[in-house]
Amino acid sequence: MSLNKLTIAAARDALRSGDVTSVELTEACLSEIEGAGALNAFVHKTPEIALEQAKAADTRIKTGDAPAMCGIPLGIKDLFATKGVATQAASNILSGFKPEYESTVTQNLWDAGAVMLGKLSMDEFAMGSSNETACYGPVVNPWKVDERQLTPGGSSGGSAAAVAADLCLAATGTDTGGSIRQPAAFTGIVGIKPTYGRVSRWGVVAFASSLDQAGPMTKSVRDAAIMLGTMCSHDPKDSTSADIPVPDFEAALTGDIRGKKIGIPKEYRLDGMPAEIGKLWDDGIAMLKDAGAEIVDISLPHTKYALPAYYVVAPAEASSNLARYDGVRYGHRAKLAAGEGIVDMYEKTRAEGFGPEVQRRVMIGTYVLSAGFYDAYYNRARKVRALIKRDFEQVFAQGIDAILTPATPSSAFGLGEMADADPVAMYLNDVFTVTVNLAGLPGISVPCGLDSKGLPLGLQLIGRPWEEGDLLNHAHVLEQAAGFAAKPEKWW
Amino acid sequence: MSIDIDTARKVAHLARIRVPEEHLPELAQELSNILTFMEQLNEVDVEGVEPMTSVTPMRLKRRVDEVTDGGYQDKILKNAPDAREGFFAVPKVVE
Structure with missing residues (x-):
């Protein structure tokens, strides 16, 4: 098997046994990346850094006490600040920006010996569900079943495409409303999106700070467990980073979920949901039942209000966070005509630098925070958010261990197909995932089957706060039972 | 709640994003559609509910108020579009 197709777990074992070197793994990935320009996933390549890190990893592995991620070649979402390497959140407003610092998550990965292959495309500022808002142009899904080019989803679309196409062993993603789980x-x-506070946000370009959380995008649940463990840490530089120990997530993968209670929320069975999604969900329920879990019907009554609440809270926070892009400290500054002043500079810089979706969300956020509307929109949304969280607390108090839902309302759609649709239609992609961010819970998307067109579909498991290990174990059981092994046929 | 052209112009200015006059009607329509979608929230009974401030029940950490970082002006200015003599340079602010 080509080395770039390995899982993290298999590569770790092969590195430790001396069957393969990190330099060999890294070269295999770099050569795949060179041949995958048509996917448009890697937008800033760092082969020199990669080979240097790989050599260092090989030396470290020889000493015999290397961590699991040592020598593993990764792709990094363009949202993570990487020292001296272009970091622009797929936005023209950060064009040319090379941070003087490293994000905590990537630093944790490099400290463990992981290898950076380059930066991956995404929706601009992580705002989108199709990777079409990237300043680099859309990423193309490696899955292709007819003449159409499909979206890999978003916002972590570059990460998803790169992992699915075996350009890297795994990638980092971030998830504000579903941006890891939908593209996966x-x-x-x-x-997997971990519990809010599990992973440091320091050095991750901020979109909506109360919702943003980074996580791994991988080829297996075991890989997600391994990589998540390395990404997590308590970080004094992020005041919302939780000061609790990080357990060994891989050790939690016992494959035993007998007696666990799986909640099936009735509100997620949407009118007009494709029959294939409903069937996939039913199959998943049967798999967990066969594994000895108890299936319990539950109700999360405020589910319907999650999307509108999210589309108040997230743009409000974005309008504040993105105020820093003013053409003064970094990135793009508009050229000014004679006599134009500083307000002209701000307004022209932001009009030129932000794409249409980012502009729309910043303006919505500005509106809902403005005098006279703050209570009607922003405060009301925060109250509804509290009710959404309470729904989950009540079912967990009933003894539910995990909740099973579909991950997305459809399989991947064609690039450009949503171009003329109302922005709200695109927002509906997040309908199953956004509740998890609003409630701060961990959620994981597991590939469970193909639809009639031959495109992958996933199921989502939602866990109790801080119980990522237990959640990953449920996901592991589902993964084993579903036996999803399909790969996209190489056309690129 | 629908947004008229004057409100759209005002919001764009508050957000410091220049929107050409001819694009304002379309912007007003888009913002109105999104706000209509949000208005579903009015159906929810939120009587007595506290607005969420933190999703995890944690108390923000405190530390001694002292300088713990800094002293690298060159790094701070490295990415500036216009830096002169150790400062960020901008168009004239005060007449």
Whole structure:
């Protein structure tokens, strides 16, 4: 098997036994990346850094006490600040920006010996569900079943496409409303968003600070467990980073969920949901039942209000966070005409630098925070958010261990197909995932089957706060039972 | 709640994003559609509910108020579009 197709777990074992070197793994990935320009996933390549890190990893592995991630070649979402390497959140407003610092998550990975292959495309500022808002142009899903080019989903679309196409062993993603789980489902890979506070946000370009959380995007649940463990840490530089120990997530993968209670929320069975999604969900329920879990019907009554609450809270926070892009300290500054002043500079810089979706969300956020509307929109949304969280607390208090839902309302759609649709239609992609961010819970997307067109579909498991290990174990059981092994046929 | 052209112009200015006059009607329509979607929230009974401030029940950490970082002006200015003599340079602010 080509080395770039290995899982993290298999590569770790092969590195430790001396069957393969990190330099060999890294070269295999770099050569795949060179041949995958048509996917448009890697937008800033760092082969020199990669080979240097790989050599250092090989030396470290020889000493015999290397961590699991040592020598593993990764792709990094363009949202993570990487020292001296272009970091622009797929936005023209950060064009040319090279941070003087490293994000905590990537630093944790490099400290463990992981290798950076380069930066991966995404929706601009992580705002989108199709990777079409990237300043680099859309990423193309490696899955292709007819003449159409499909979206890999978003916002972590570059990460999803790169992992699904075996350009890297795994990638980092971030998830504000579903941006890890939806693209993972669209590309047949695994993606986990941990509990809010589990992973440091320091050095991750901020979108909506109360919702943003980074996580791994991988080829298996075991890989997600391994990589998540390395990404997590308590970080004094992020005041919302939780000061609690990080357990060994891989050790939690016992494969035993006998007696666990799985909640099936009736509100997630939407009118007009494709029959294939409903069937996939029913199959998943049967798999967990066969594994000895108890299936319990539950109700999360405020589910319907999650999307509108999210589309108040997230843009409000974005409008504040993105105020820093003013053409003064970094990135793009508009050229000014004679006599134009500083307000002209701000307004022209932001009009030129932000794409249409980012502009729309910043303005919505500005509106809902403005005098006279703050209570009607922003405060009301925060109250509804509290009710959404309470719904989950009540079912967990009933003894529910995990909740099973579909990950997305459809399989991957065609690039450009949503171009003329109302922005709200695109927002509906997040309908199953956004509740998890609003409630701060861990959620994982597991590939479970193909639809009639031959495109991957995923199921989502939602866990109790801080119980990522237990959640990953449920996901592991589902993964084993579903036996999803399909890969996209190489056309690129 | 629908947004008229004057409100759209005002919001764009508050957000410091220049929107050409001819694009304002379309912007007003888009913002109105999104706000209509949000208005579903009015159906929810939120009587007595506290607005969420933190999703995890944690107390923000405190530390001694002292300088723990800094002293690298060159790094701070490295990415500036216009830096002169150790400062960020901008168009004239005060007449």
